[in-house]
Amino acid sequence: MKMSKAEQKQQTMQKLIEVAREMFSKQGYADAAMEDIVKQAGVTRGALYHHFGSKEGLFQAVLASVQKEIGDRVEAEAAKSEDPWQQLILGCLAFVSSAVEHHNKRILLIDGPSVIGWETWRRMDEENSMRHLREQLLTMQEQGYLRPVSIDALTHLLSGAMNEAVLWISETPDHEKSLKEISTAITLLLEGFRAK
Amino acid sequence: MKMSKAEQKQQTMQKLIEVAREMFSKQGYADAAMEDIVKQAGVTRGALYHHFGSKEGLFQAVLASVQKEIGDRVEAEAAKSEDPWQQLILGCLAFVSSAVEHHNKRILLIDGPSVIGWETWRRMDEENSMRHLREQLLTMQEQGYLRPVSIDALTHLLSGAMNEAVLWISETPDHEKSLKEISTAITLLLEGFRAK
DNA sequence: TTAACATACATACAGAATGTATGTAAAGTG
DNA sequence: CACTTTACATACATTCTGTATGTATGTTAA
Numbered sequence: 001m002k003m004s005k006a007e008q009k010q011q012t013m014q015k016l017i018e019v020a021r022e023m024f025s026k027q028g029y030a031d032a033a034m035e036d037i038v039k040q041a042g043v044t045r046g047a048l049y050h051h052f053g054s055k056e057g058l059f060q061a062v063l064a065s066v067q068k069e070i071g072d073r074v075e076a077e078a079a080k081s082e083d084p085w086q087q088l089i090l091g092c093l094a095f096v097s098s099a100v101e102h103h104n105k106r107i108l109l110i111d112g113p114s115v116i117g118w119e120t121w122r123r124m125d126e127e128n129s130m131r132h133l134r135e136q137l138l139t140m141q142e143q144g145y146l147r148p149v150s151i152d153a154l155t156h157l158l159s160g161a162m163n164e165a166v167l168w169i170s171e172t173p174d175h176e177k178s179l180k181e182i183s184t185a186i187t188l189l190l191e192g193f194r195a196k
Numbered sequence: 197m198k199m200s201k202a203e204q205k206q207q208t209m210q211k212l213i214e215v216a217r218e219m220f221s222k223q224g225y226a227d228a229a230m231e232d233i234v235k236q237a238g239v240t241r242g243a244l245y246h247h248f249g250s251k252e253g254l255f256q257a258v259l260a261s262v263q264k265e266i267g268d269r270v271e272a273e274a275a276k277s278e279d280p281w282q283q284l285i286l287g288c289l290a291f292v293s294s295a296v297e298h299h300n301k302r303i304l305l306i307d308g309p310s311v312i313g314w315e316t317w318r319r320m321d322e323e324n325s326m327r328h329l330r331e332q333l334l335t336m337q338e339q340g341y342l343r344p345v346s347i348d349a350l351t352h353l354l355s356g357a358m359n360e361a362v363l364w365i366s367e368t369p370d371h372e373k374s375l376k377e378i379s380t381a382i383t384l385l386l387e388g389f390r391a392k
Numbered sequence: 393t394t395a396a397c398a399t400a401c402a403t404a405c406a407g408a409a410t411g412t413a414t415g416t417a418a419a420g421t422g
Numbered sequence: 423c424a425c426t427t428t429a430c431a432t433a434c435a436t437t438c439t440g441t442a443t444g445t446a447t448g449t450t451a452a
Contacts, residue, residue: 004419008429029310030226033409045411046431055410114225114310118363149384150377153361157381160360161353167314168352181346185353185389188345192388193381200448204400229438241440242402251439 013051013061015041021062025104029059029111059107059115060124066104067128073098075132084140085194091132092162092186097179099166109163130159147195154193161189209247209257211237217258221300225255225307255303255311256320262300263324269294271328280336281390287328288358288382293375295362305359326355343391350389357385 003011019041023032034055038048052058077094078087099105113121126134134155140146165182172178215237219228230251234244248254273290274283295301309317322330330351336342361378368374 008419012429034411035409044431047429049411050429110309110314113306118306119367122363122367147384149381150374153364153374153377153381156360156364157357157378157385161357163360164352164356165349167318167356168349171315171318178346178349181349182353185345185349188343188388189353189385190388192384192386204448208400230440231438240402243400245440246400 009051012041012043012047016043016048016051016058017062017065020058021065021104021107024059024062024107024111028106029055029115034058056115059111060120063107063112063116063121064124064128066102066108067124070095070098070102070108071129071131074129078132078136084136084143084145088136088140089187089190091136092158092190093183095129096162096165096169096182096186099162100169100175100179105166105170109167125159130155133158145195146193149193161186205247208237208239208243212239212244212247212254213258213261216254217261217300217303220255220258220307221302224302225251225311230254252312255307256316259303259308259312259317260320260324262298262304263320266291266294266298266304267325267327270325274328274332280332280339280341284332284336285383285386287332288354288386289379291325292358292361292365292378292382295358296365296371296375301362301366305363321355326351329354340391342389345389357382 016037020032020037023037023040034045034048037058038045041047048058052061074091074094077098078091081087081090099108102108116124134151137146137151137154137158141149141151165186169175169178169182212233216228216233219233219236230241230244233254234241244254248257270287270290273294274287277283277286295304298304308321312320330347333342333347333350333354337345337347361382365371365374365378
């Protein structure tokens with residue numbers, strides 16, 4: 001079983017990301033020691049620093065993988081309808097529910113902005129998981145579904161609202177109930193922007 | 197000029213909080229070294245650990261002071277109207293604009309949840325700066341101003357939206373312009389919850 | 393008023409964690 | 423087949439938090 005350098009690299013990085021993702025989400029970034037990560041991944045500090053350069057670099061890789069997973073689910077869910085308004089609502093709810101299910105909220109929403117800085121975090125968020133939201137809103141405004149309003153402002157308001165919703169739901173004892181409450185509230189919230 | 201223990205304590209703590217607030221907001225929590233903080237405050241590590249117990253303890257004290265400042269401004273602003281609906285809008289805008297002005301967003305919104313944990317951060321936020329939002333919404337619902345909706349859910353949605361708005365505005369080149377856009381958007385957003 | 397005590401620090405040190413410099417074996421390349 | 427690059431391992435330097443201990447000064451009660 002000979003391995004090419006490329007395969008080896010891919011495999012080592014993947015393993016490190018997996019292990020790090022687990023530890024970052026359970027202990028938080030600050031309390032996860034590189035020493036433990038490499039030990040559990042079966043390599044040494046050398047491998048980690050060779051591929052990721054720093055602890056922050058590793059975190060960024062982990063964050064990207066989490067964002068991508070959620071982004072894919074949102075996209076798939078939104079595509080289930082033809083009506084733009086319905087697509088928007090479906091996408092929002094898909095984001096909230098899939099982010100809640102995923103036990104990586106800490107990486108995605110809590111440590112993310114703090115560790116890599118808000119600007120970088122925002123850029124990554126937009127590229128991976130929030131891209132469609134902005135596009136969807138832009139399209140809807142062009143087609144006259146929305147009242148006149150700054151799309152950038154609206155995008156951030158919605159994004160912030162949903163992120164906080166995810167964290168809140170995760171803290172409540174009855175996820176299903178609070179998810180329903182959030183769904184209702186988001187639907188009403190969006191109603192405010194519907195062109196009359 | 198003899199100083200009582202109580203005075204001395206008060207003075208040292210205040211000075212440490214001031215210095216720490218400066219460094220936390222400029223360099224971020226992780227990159228602010230206790231050594232530098234105590235040096236700049238003119239005391240030693242002993243004093244810091246005596247009063248605050250840990251770096252996290254110091255941060256929590258700093259966060260509380262920032263939250264209190266903003267909370268006071270929000271309260272004052274909201275009290276300028278008699279109409280509940282107007283009060284709500286005034287309070288929201290006061291929060292956003294005063295948090296934007298304040299150059300401690302990093303402490304308040306970015307490092308806060310990460311350093312002391314989201315649950316603790318939320319509790320502090322509710323006690324200091326977001327308390328009135330929830331109360332205001334509750335009152336308004338009782339008086340029939342709002343559609344039937346979970347107040348908890350709504351509170352978190354609004355809070356999250358505004359926090360994100362603050363960060364976004366801070367990043368834009370023209371604060372005044374983006375603040376206006378956010379104001380419009382928030383007003384529309386709230387409109388969705390108005391009882392018909 | 394003075395002995396006993398508590399408080400507010402200072403100092404030195406221990407422990408842990410990140411990052412870096414250097415070495416090495418294997419794969420890739422001309 | 424020489425030689426270069428890559429993917430690591432290992433040892434070490436640095437830095438930072440937290441703790442243990444010492445001390446001077448203010449406070450309190452007999």
